Amino acid sequence: xxxxxxxxxxxxxxxxxxxxxxxxxxxxxxxxxxxxxxxxxxxxxxxxxxxxxxxxxxxxxxxxxxxxxxxxxxxxxxxxxxxxxxxxxxxxxxxxxxxxxxxxxxxxxxxxxxxxxxxxxxxxxxxxxxxxxxxxxxxxxxxxxxxxxxxxxxxxxxxxxxxxxxxxxxxxxxxxxxxxxxxxxxxxxxxxxxxxxxxxxxxxxxxxxxxxxxxxxxxxxxxxxxxxxxxxxxxxxxxxxxxxxxxxxxxxxxxxxxxxxxxxxxxxxxxxxxxxxxxxxxxxxxxxxxxxxxxxxxxxxxxxxxxxxxxxxxxxxxxxxxxxxxxxxxxxxxxxxxxxxxxxxxxxxxxxxxxxxxxxxxxxxxxxxxxxxxxxxxxxxxxxxx
Numbered sequence: 001x002x003x004x005x006x007x008x009x010x011x012x013x014x015x016x017x018x019x020x021x022x023x024x025x026x027x028x029x030x031x032x033x034x035x036x037x038x039x040x041x042x043x044x045x046x047x048x049x050x051x052x053x054x055x056x057x058x059x060x061x062x063x064x065x066x067x068x069x070x071x072x073x074x075x076x077x078x079x080x081x082x083x084x085x086x087x088x089x090x091x092x093x094x095x096x097x098x099x100x101x102x103x104x105x106x107x108x109x110x111x112x113x114x115x116x117x118x119x120x121x122x123x124x125x126x127x128x129x130x131x132x133x134x135x136x137x138x139x140x141x142x143x144x145x146x147x148x149x150x151x152x153x154x155x156x157x158x159x160x161x162x163x164x165x166x167x168x169x170x171x172x173x174x175x176x177x178x179x180x181x182x183x184x185x186x187x188x189x190x191x192x193x194x195x196x197x198x199x200x201x202x203x204x205x206x207x208x209x210x211x212x213x214x215x216x217x218x219x220x221x222x223x224x225x226x227x228x229x230x231x232x233x234x235x236x237x238x239x240x241x242x243x244x245x246x247x248x249x250x251x252x253x254x255x256x257x258x259x260x261x262x263x264x265x266x267x268x269x270x271x272x273x274x275x276x277x278x279x280x281x282x283x284x285x286x287x288x289x290x291x292x293x294x295x296x297x298x299x300x301x302x303x304x305x306x307x308x309x310x311x312x313x314x315x316x317x318x319x320x321x322x323x324x325x326x327x328x329x330x331x332x333x334x335x336x337x338x339x340x341x342x343x344x345x346x347x348x349x350x351x352x353x354x355x356x357x358x359x360x361x362x363x364x365x366x367x368x369x370x371x372x373x374x375x376x377x378x379x380x381x382x383x384x385x386x
Contacts, residue, residue, distance in 0.1 A: 012128040016350025020334060024344040031373050032344050033361045036172060036317065038236040040291075042273075043284050046235065049276035053269050062268050064260045065252075066094025070271045073278040074229075074244050080282065082204070082214050084227070090249035093256060094266050094274075098202045098230040098243035103129050104262065105226045105245055106164075108255045109196050110135040114163035116198075119149040120354030121320070123172045123200075127352070135163065139352050146311055147174040147320075148182055151189035164196040167215055170203035173351045173360040174320040175296075175313020180213050187218035197225040202243070203316040205234035205285035208293045210314060216246075223248050226255075233316075234285040235277040242266055242274040292317050295363040295370060302374040306381050317364045320348070324357040325385050334359060340383075341376035 002010075013019075017034065024030050053059075065071060071088040078084045086092050095101040102125070110116065112134030118126055120139035127137040140153045154165060167186070169178045178186070190197055197215055204212040216225040230243030245255060277284065299319055303310050310321040323333050330347035337343050348358030363370060 008132050008134065012131055015124045017124060017346050020344070020346055020350065023335075024338060027338055027342060027344075030338060030342045030344050031369065031376065033363070033365060033370075033373050034344050034346050035364075036233075036362055037238055037364060038233060038288065038317075039364050039366060040236040040288050042235065042237050042240070043277075043281055046237070046273050046276045046281055046284075050269050050273040053272035058268050058272055060268060062265045062271060064256050064265055065092065066266060067268070067271050067275065070094055070275050070278075073275050074246075077278045077282060078227075078229070078246060082212060082217065084214055084216055084222070084246070086246045087249065091246060091252050093245040093247075093252055093259060094271060095230075095243040095245060095259065096263055096266050097232060097241040098200065098228050099125060100259075100263065101228045101230070101243045101245040102126065102198070102200065104255050104258045105198055105228065105247075106130055106133050106135070107258050108251065109226075110163055113161060115159060115161045116164045116166060117149075117154055117157055117162060118166040119147065119153075119168070119171075121147070121173060121348060121351035121358065122166070122354075123168055124350055124352070126166055126168075136161075138162070139354055141354050143354065147171060147176045148178065149186070150182075151185055154186075154189065158193070158195075162195060164198055165190065166198045166200065168200040170207055170212075170313075170315025172203070172316055173318050173346070173348070173355065173358075174311065175316045175318045176311065177207055177210060177315040178213055178215075179210060183213045183215055184218060187215055187221050190215070190224070191218070191220040195224065197221065198228065199225055200228045202228060202230055203233050204229060206289055206292060206317060207315040208289065208296065212315075226251060231274050231277050235281060236288065237273070237277065240267075240270040240273055242270050292363065295365075295367065298367065299361065299363050299370060299374065302378070306374075306378045307385070308377075308381060317362055319361045319363065320355075320358050321361065322357060323348075323359050326381075330356055330359055337377070337380050341380045343373055343376040343380070
């Protein structure tokens with residue numbers, strides 16, 4: 001009977017991140033640097049808001065697009081933080097995490113045999129969703145442009161079937177961000193193209209060296225851009241599953257239909273927690289960001305001492321070191337490191353074939369854990385690289 005299952009579903013795989021995470025679970029006492037999971041607890045005032053919502057019996061369905069007060073709060077958050085205004089009545093959709101926002105966006109704009117350009121190496125969840133839509137992901141090699149997608153690279157890969165471009169900045173897995181100049185160059189090119197832009201900005205509050213810049217800020221870009229965001233990374237609310245899609249009304253009215261028949265609405269309790277996060281907790285990310293920045297600087301300094309090259313990340317909480325000197329595939333490297341030092345990192349090929357020769361290290365861990373992990377990595381590197 002398995003051959004009767006949708007062939008597109010059969011063609012995709014479980015995320016390489018999760019596959020390796022499951023492998024690590026079989027190794028007792030392994031030190032983890034794998035998952036993009038903030039190590040901070042959700043702030044207490046947000047948890048209290050959720051408890052109050054439960055006690056006040058706010059446990060029914062909400063509007064498909066989300067509670068009025070939540071879409072208003074989300075609209076105000078983007079306006080105050082990034083000078084972007086979206087009408088809460090018609091241009092904001094509350095989703096079950098940024099992942100569902102991406103799914104709804106792609107299912108709304110893609111058709112079979114269309115193409116989506118995305119920069120590789122890249123977060124592994126985009127391509128399977130695109131494939132499930134019957135479309136084709138087109139991976140663009142950004143290794144020679146410091147992992148930044150440029151107008152020249154898009155032009156080189158664009159065809160008459162190209163429907164959309166993904167801009168995932170700050171980036172998972174590389175941590176790179178778009179400077180204002182880079183974003184403006186992309187905007188000047190993309191505004192003339194009949195293409196949608198899906199701008200995944202879930203790490204927007206974790207930008208250490210610059211103010212976050214959204215492609216939608218530039219003239220004639222808002223009308224063709226779907227901005228994806230949420231509270232998972234900014235407020236350490238991964239398990240609450242609240243994300244958002246911000247887009248022009250002509251897009252949101254169709255995205256709401258896909259969302260409605262998919263999930264009806266996001267959890268009412270989580271929505272009330274998110275209202276608190278985006279209003280009274282508007283700056284909750286700041287102390288977390290300072291800690292992440294300290295950890296980033298520590299990890300970079302240790303990698304430099306060890307002799308493992310890496311591009312300095314300016315956002316998210318990942319570094320993407322080049323381990324090609326080891327003369328092993330990224331998967332072989334990660335397995336050997338796990339076996340010999342009980343240290344878990346994510347092999348770069350989890351982020352497309354363009355991630356081969358790299359590993360991803362998450363620094364969403366305490367300084368004590370990072371120090372232990374990097375001691376193990378240094379020992380491993382010293383023993384194998386002559």
